[in-house]
Amino acid sequence: MDKFHIVGPTRLAGRVRASGAKNAALPALTASLLTDAPLTLRRVPHVRDIRTLQKLLDHLGVVTEETGGALILRRERPNPEHDAPYDLVRTMRASVLVLGPLLAKEGHARVSLPGGCAIGVRPIDQHLKGLTALGADVQLTHGYVEATAARLVGARFRFDMPTVTGTENVMMAATLARGTTVLECCACEPEVVDLANLLNAMGAHVSGAGTETIVVDGVESLGAAEHAIIPDRIEGGTYLIGAVLTRGDVTLEGASAADLAPLLDKLAEVGASVEVSAEDIRVQGAGDIQSLDLETSPHPGFPTDLQAQYMALMTRADGVATISETVFENRFQHAPELARMGADIRVDGGRARVYGPKPLTGAGVMATDLRASACLVLAGVAAQGETVVDRIYHLDRGYEGMELKLQKLGARVARWSVPMS
Ligand code: UD1
DSSP, X not given: OEEEEEEEOOOOXXXXXXXXXXXXXXXXXXXXXXXXXXXXXXXXXXXXXXXXXXXXXXXXXXXXXXXXXXXXXXXXXXXXXXXXXXXXXXXXXXXXXXXXHHHHHHSEEEEEOOOOOSSSOOOOHHHHHHHHHTTOEEEEETTEEEEEOSSOBOOEEEOSSOOHHHHHHXXXXXXXXXXXXXXXXXXXXXXXXXXXXXXXXXXXEEEOBTBSOEEEEOOSOBOOEEEEOOBOHHHHHHHHHHHHHTTOEEEEESOOTTTTHHHHXXXXXXXXXXXXXXXXXXXXXXXXXXXXOXXXXXXXXXXXXXXXXXXXXXXXXXXXXXXXXOSOSSOOTHHHHHHHTTOEEEEETTEEEEEEXXXXXXXXXXXOXXXXXXXXXXXXXXXXXXXXXXXXXXXXXXXXTHHHHHHHTTOEEEEEEOOOO
């Protein structure tokens, strides 16, 4: 199991390029199940979640070829079961994104209930309710979802809460349904918009993505398309938070300032200098960082996927910051690890109070989920002395070459590969 060995403190400074968004690439790859024609996807990040999904897609008959920096996916040999077995699904919750496309295209899908990050219960009831509203017969047996429909039929459906992958799953299914589907209370995340753009390039009729109401006029079939995945706002945002945490100066290339607005506003409020140009975003950490409360919420609110990194920042801020996590119920697992590095954090249910500023000191810490890992790595870069972050496989799920990017910014980070005993 790999670890990161970090010697701090260092001031992060320089230029770094955002990779393609993992959370936009995952549904884009599953859209290959909606068509017999090839999909050409550019800017797909080299991260473990993508490789995990490729294995599952391979099982479902999708042949993937990588040429000239693009992934070309084509379902050439569909397996008659249309099944996503537990072994291939358990490590990644987003595997459930194969359900909507398979059902819509093949009339049948059998998908294991997913696993994923240990950050809450994370049910998929909204995915299933949405597909049921489109006329699917959905049964839960032996840990599997079994869904059947001769052909899905357009309907009006309102999600009980905005769910990103839920919106994506039902939106994909609706593209091949007979008639019009109106989805209400949809997630408005940029990744949903990116998927809608891809589906439209394939010949779908999707409108309203990025708002709470998405309308899909079903078509008979979808065709080939070429599409570039949007930049990863969470990955890019992580380096920008690192700039402020280490009083550094980081320029993020190729990112969308509009998608990062909730973070950029916050960084300016805590006292950083934020400059946005057509090509890049430059963030400089000033002398003192102000403590500021934070509440996560669905887009366009502050993303839950940057909450852990923001908590690392608040350990070095002047005053007390209350961080409220409203999206997931168990997403403060980084708090006790930060405390091992000298932070003073008290967690009470969905709220954490961070008492700053506290000097951080290097320690051995354990990554518990994807974004918690990023938080601990940033803290290690800012801390005095040596930090070893264990269970880096969580980080590898979603950050492309993080140690290389951090090294380029001046951090002393090395990957230690430890053979499994
Ligand atoms: C996606 C992102 C993840 C991010 C999250 C919230 C991907 C691959 N992952 O996850 O990085 O942290 O959005 O921005 O895009 N819920 C239900 N029932 C459902 C679905 C969701 O109760 O059927 C609840 C969840 O438990 C959670 C909330 O809705 O409390 C939002 O979750 P959701 O948006 O679905 O997260 P994911 O799509 O899994």
